[in-house]
Amino acid sequence: MDILDRDNIANKLDLMMDIDEISKYLCNLAMQICKCDGCVINIWDSATNALRIASLKLPDRLTVMQKTYQEFCTNRDDVDPNITVFDTHKAAHFKNIDQIPPNSLTHMRFERWQMQELVILPINDDSDCAGTLLLFSCNHPIDSTQIEALQTCIDLFCQPLLNCTRLRDIHSNSEMIETLFDINDSFYDFLYTIPGNETLLNKNKLIAGYIINLFEFELGTFSIIKNNRMRLLPSTVSTDKTPWQQERFDKFYQRVQFKLELKEGANATSFIQRTTLYFPDVQRLLSLPMSKHDKDILEYIPNIKSIVYVPIIKGDSTYGTLSMFNFTENIDLPEHKIKILESLCNAACNTLYAEFIPKSKIKPYNDNL
Numbered sequence: 001m002d003i004l005d006r007d008n009i010a011n012k013l014d015l016m017m018d019i020d021e022i023s024k025y026l027c028n029l030a031m032q033i034c035k036c037d038g039c040v041i042n043i044w045d046s047a048t049n050a051l052r053i054a055s056l057k058l059p060d061r062l063t064v065m066q067k068t069y070q071e072f073c074t075n076r077d078d079v080d081p082n083i084t085v086f087d088t089h090k091a092a093h094f095k096n097i098d099q100i101p102p103n104s105l106t107h108m109r110f111e112r113w114q115m116q117e118l119v120i121l122p123i124n125d126d127s128d129c130a131g132t133l134l135l136f137s138c139n140h141p142i143d144s145t146q147i148e149a150l151q152t153c154i155d156l157f158c159q160p161l162l163n164c165t166r167l168r169d170i171h172s173n174s175e176m177i178e179t180l181f182d183i184n185d186s187f188y189d190f191l192y193t194i195p196g197n198e199t200l201l202n203k204n205k206l207i208a209g210y211i212i213n214l215f216e217f218e219l220g221t222f223s224i225i226k227n228n229r230m231r232l233l234p235s236t237v238s239t240d241k242t243p244w245q246q247e248r249f250d251k252f253y254q255r256v257q258f259k260l261e262l263k264e265g266a267n268a269t270s271f272i273q274r275t276t277l278y279f280p281d282v283q284r285l286l287s288l289p290m291s292k293h294d295k296d297i298l299e300y301i302p303n304i305k306s307i308v309y310v311p312i313i314k315g316d317s318t319y320g321t322l323s324m325f326n327f328t329e330n331i332d333l334p335e336h337k338i339k340i341l342e343s344l345c346n347a348a349c350n351t352l353y354a355e356f357i358p359k360s361k362i363k364p365y366n367d368n369l
Contacts, residue, residue, distance in 0.1 A: 003032060004149060009156050019043060019164045023055035026123070026157050030135055031057055034146040038062075038113065040134040041123075042074065042082060043161060048274070049076040051086060051131060054161075059138060062113060064284045072105060073275045080104040085120045085132050091151070093142075094118045105273070108262050110136075112289045117142045121150070123157055130161035183214075187344050191351050200224075200355070204233045207348050208322065213238045215341060217324040217331060219246055222312070222352060223267065224320050229257045230268060232323060245327050248301050258293050265291035270309035271321050276338055279307045281330050306331040308338075310345045312353065319353040 002008070009029075016022045023041040030039050038058050042051040050073040058066055074082045079101045081092050094100055095117050100107045110118060115136045123130045133154065135142065190210055194203060204222050212220035219242060221235040232253040237246050258264040260272060270277045279285065282304045290298075298304060306326040312319045322345050333341070 003029065004153055006153055006156060009153050013156060013160045016160065017164070019054050019161060022157060022160050022164060026133065026154075027055040027057055029153075030133060030150055033150045034135050034142065036135040036142060037138045038134075038136050041131065042086075042134070043123075043131040043165060044086065044129070045073075045165075048073070050074060050273075050275075051082055054131070058113070062288070065288055068277065068279055068285075071275060071277055072269075073273055074105050075274060078104060078273075080106050081120055082106055082132055082134070085122050086129055089122045089124045089129055091122065091147075092120045093144075094120075103261050103263070105262065114138050116140065119147055121147070121154060123154055123161065125155040125158040128158055128162060130158045130165070183340055184343060184347060187347055191348065194351055196354075200352075201233060203352050205236045207352055209236045209238065211322065211341070211344055211348075212236070212324055214344075215324065215331070215333070215337065217306070217308075217326050218242050218328065219249060219326075220322060220324040222320050222322050223271075224353075224356070225260065225271070228260050230260060230264075230271065230321070231257045232267075242327050245301055245325075249325070252297060252300050256293070256296075263291055265293040266307070267293075267309050267321055267323060270311050271318055274311045274313055274318055276311070276342055277309045278333055278338060280332065281305070282307055301325075301327075303327060305329055308333060308341070310341055312345050312349050314346065314349040314353075319349055319356055 012025065013022065016025065023043065027039045027041050030036075039056070040053060041055040043054040044050075045052045052073045053070045056066055056070050058069070062069075074080050076083065081094070081100060082105070085092050094110070097107065097110045100110055106118070106120075109115070113136065116138055118134065118136045119142055121133045121135070123133055135147070187210070191207075194206055198206075208220040208222055212218070216238075218239050219235050219237050221233050223230050223232045225231075234250050235246055258268055260268055262269050262272060266277050266279070282298065286298065304325055304327060306329075308324045308331075310322040310324075312321060
């Protein structure tokens with residue numbers, strides 16, 4: 001049977017009920033037709049105004065990072081060819097990293113995934129665009145005739161993906177609302193107990209301590225941004241079993257500040273991309289390419305098990321990040337817990353970053369409930 005037969009593809013899509021299933025089908029079909037080394041399916045998420053990864057196929061040497069890479073997104077305001085292709089509904093083909101805007105997510109992928117060529121296609125029909133499809137090769141040219149063959153059927157995926165996106169948003173909101181309300185309510189009560197004139201360092205200790213205890217991490221701290229550089233505040237811990245790790249962590253970050261650029265590492269990337277980055281099993285990542293900053297902290301504090309970075313967002317602005325580390329065991333954070341963690345961090349913004357937020361943007365907590 002011809003895998004590009006439009007009727008056959010349409011019949012299969014009629015039986016598929018969710019984004020994961022449809023995007024995996026498209027990803028596998030693209031890999032089968034184009035014989036590339038990797039594929040990324042990005043779907044537009046109107047809630048976060050970003051392209052988010054729905055399906056991902058990587059070369060064997062990168063599969064250990066697949067879950068983490070899947071959390072990366074391309075925001076509406078990013079100067080990135082992924083957004084350009086989505087907006088214009090026109091494909092793009094890159095054979096050289098110099099063709100790609102520096103400090104963009106696509107530039108970082110091209111470099112770290114060691115691409116030779118990259119093609120980005122819109123997943124669109126005559127009226128709408130559901131997202132983008134990235135195909136890349138690492139050691140051979142991409143055959144343009146195979147790309148053209150894929151383009152003859154990609155429009156069939158647009159409306160099924162859009163329909164599933166709408167359904168997913170409805171279901172996820174209804175499932176989360178009750179849990180979020182209970183936890184947020186308790187957290188707001190806690191925030192009320194913090195005096196308005198409390199120092200930034202004490203606020204950091206109290207709020208980071210509350211959150212790391214709730215999510216069973218052993219160390220956490222917030223960062224602040226000054227002069228386009230990120231600085232981490234002294235950390236707080238949830239246990240007395242990790243004193244030397246805390247000492248080394250604080251010593252490291254007393255002398256390290258880094259620019260707000262993707263090449264500076266995962267924490268800066270979380271801030272820039274306004275997305276949570278979660279590394280459940282850090283030890284499996286040690287042999288992979290990473291920024292100098294990330295490599296240095298993992299060498300300075302060996303045996304880190306899990307890390308999560310969460311951006312602190314208020315409206316259109318990002319004020320810092322929460323960093324959480326665990327040293328004795330890997331921490332499992334399913335998606336619903338990550339959503340709750342993000343909600344608490346954003347709720348803490350008024351209290352923690354009051355001195356950095358214009359007074360016109362600070363509202364009483366009751367307005368946020």
